Amino acid sequence: MPEGKFCNKKPVETEEELKALLGDTGGKQYYEEMKSLEIDSDLLWKTIQNTLKSRLKTWLEICAHCGMCADSCFLYLINNRDPKQVPAYKIQSTLGEIVKRQGKVDNDFMHMVMEMAWSKCTCCNRCGMYCPHGIDMGIMFGYLRGLCYQQGFVPWELKIGAGMHRVYRAQMDVTDEDFVETFEWMVEEYEEDYPGLEVPVDKEDADIMYTVNAREVKHYPEDLAEAAILFHLAGENWTVPSKGWEQTSLAMFAGDWAACKMQVESVYAAMERLRPKRMVGTECGHAHRATVVEGPYWAGLESGQAPVPSIHYVEWLAEALREGKLKIDPAKRLKRPVTLQDSCNYVRNHGLKAITREIMSYIVEPGYFIEMAPNKEHNYCCGGGGGFNGIGLFRPQRNQALITKRDQILNAGANLVIAPCHNCWDAIRDLEEEYKIGIEWSFLKPVVISMVEIPEHLKLQE
């Protein structure tokens, strides 16, 4: 059977294809075509044989069926402890089955797999921490998504997202010119309040090369201004690259490994071109995971490190506060019950639990910071991770998932959530919209700006 116009095994690679796919409102025709998409079993099995190595193979075989992973999974807990949501069951009935059947699966089965991989797992990696064997089902679902993507069974929005990275090297249709223009515009808008504010573009050998999330350019350019302001106030020698400025990876959520590679390579190329001492990313979790944690492997770097030491925004911010590059006016610290969202991608999966708490110690009046329970690397997913936030088809499941975070916030008794991650920020915004519990939420940048002391020489001369 010939493949669909929109739903097929070919990735979206040109602007025309992207626009065409976007034009299929809600993916209506796309999902219709998916009903007749055939599985290339030979390709599937061949791929598995080439890529399913010792670790994954052993994980699938050694699972003791003990069920200890059940309680660790927030989706299991929030869906009334439905046994079908037990992580081991989820992965065994999908990837486990595919391997057992040596790739001989049909369209119905792959529909089930797609639903499992994108609406019953956010790849938060929490289950791996609770399994006695250390079986990380989040990683297996990531791998499974790759198989699904290859076969064309990927949610509409993520096929578009991966296509965006392929065409624009950014998660949205924002060109390099748009990026530079918008950043310069933001600096212009704010330079009256902060004399001397500038955004050096493509400066070589700077201390910091800053990369962002394309959403900021498109919809939240204030974030760019805030970043510039904080670097300015801290006296940093920083720059942004005009190419390779985008850090995120919807391709990672989509399972499009080739696009993941292309995306991180564009950032690494910028690092090599501009030779900064470090790269600092914006407040985004999966961007950090993709570019700093996983990226080096997609790019074939055996050291497992990016070409240049790369840190998450919270690491830079903590350092700036610690070293006094940014000083907080104690009178302006947060004096309201505030809690902290520990994002899976840089807390559980990159150990920054102490860093974010260090920042909280500077910006919150003692006695006002309340931890969520559980927290740190044991925190639950925000409810929107792994692409969940954006997939229309699985909106109801995502909204159900938000309840976990809602309850954590309510139990903490906080009315403000600090969420230094775009996905978590979105999820918390959506949970407030959906469940109206009366909270506010914020990134770190605006909060810090509201309380930072401006050094004398940078003050506005009236």
Next chain:
Amino acid sequence: MYDFLTGPMFWLSLGICLIGMLVRFVLYFRGLNWQMDRVAYKAYPAQGLKGALKSIIQWLIPFGTHSWRKQPFMTVIFFGFHIGAVLVPLFLLAHNLFLEEKIGFSLVTLNPLVADILTWAVIVSAFFLVLRRIALPEVRILTTSYDYFIILISVAPFITGLLARYEVGNYSFWLTLHILCGEALLIAIPFTKLSHIVLFFASRAQLGMDYAIKRGGMQGKGMAW
């Protein structure tokens, strides 16, 4: 029969078990692929080792991890089973007398009362493990007949062993059956999920290395299992 089982069959089953475990262990690590697994194993060996050890040791301690603490009943029956299942076969007096005969030396031996208690613990825990498989929906959905088979084949030597030890009925019969079950178990180990005897360590080491090298071990104090 007894001679056969304690003669060639003993060497064969032990050989298969030990060589099999070694093979699986080695194959596991040889099959790791830094790029596919996305862990720079070779780049940070010291870090990796630290992480691997922490990952293994913390989990070997009852209630030593968040997970064990979250499931206290399971933790009790799990360790109740495994402590005895490891210690008794290795350090039982009777086994070591046999071993001394066979290879010339024996390992340290358990106090007989302790051995009894541990063996009972194994059997009682196994019973509750089976009950757990039947009663809890999240375990039931995963459980297959293979799982029951594994429990059976693992616990059979202990049951028959106890029956022999208490000299219930025909001692010779239970002893022979015990040896048979034991050797069946030994042979099964490398070829079934029982290979987790080594693969537990291997798998945990891998995840420990992953977290220590890639996922944050170098950014702070490391994963708090």
Next chain:
Amino acid sequence: MFKKILFATSATEASDHAARVAFNMAQAYDAQLYLFHVLGVPTRGFSQVVLDVKTKEEVVLDDEYIAWVEEEIKVHYTKQLETASKTEIKVAIGFPHREILRAARELKPDLIVMGGSTGENDDSVYKKSLVGTTLQRVAKAAPCPVLVVNRPAASFWGGMSNIVFGTDFSKASDAAFKFAIRVAKTLACELHIFHALDIGSVHTGRILTQDEIETKIRESIRRIRGRYLPGMSGIEDYSFEVWEGIPYIEVVKYARENHADLIVMAHHTHKTSGEDTRLGSNIEQVIVRAGCPVISINR
């Protein structure tokens, strides 16, 4: 002097007063008029779902929907569009203040026209985490003057004879002054310079004596003379006053007294968050209360 006008509209009654002025002006100055409308706020992370500002429903964006919204705008302004010649409809998705500023940067209008605040409805699609109203944020950062029409009483731009320029002697006020002069010369009007002496005890910490007030008034009048009179050549009819009171009330009163057809003031709060949002700066209060259009300048 107004060749390109950007009229930011919600395409509802709330913008009708401002619409009247925008179309009036476009006709009076034969200007290119852009009807700019932000139809929805992005939501759902990276997906294509947008929250429509009018229906409050989630909409998946496509060309059809955009065309439909443009059609709706045409229908809403049918009457005005009959007589208007150079108009263009532009719709955008995003946060209104940001998109208005983006459009202003691109189109480089001589003036932005806006209605007053659409209010703080609970069911508004603009989520709580955005601080500051659209108006505040546009007025703060716009690259050109922003004309705000808040009340029906203020929706007339016709024969101008009286302009009130309110000053607080700041740098931004200087820019506003230059603009006021230009308008006064172009439209051949009278220019009335006004300064309000803020005597609210909230600000000074104590109540001023009458002597102190009158001394300050004299000082302010001297300042007006020094700062602004030199730039007034070419303006035939002018006057200046300093009244004490709560600034925005005094400005509105003064404008009423002088039958002002236009108020020109500087917008220069640096903050758009926290306490300032609720109190509103003086210019925002003036906008809300004035009986004539108010133009806000920030640079």
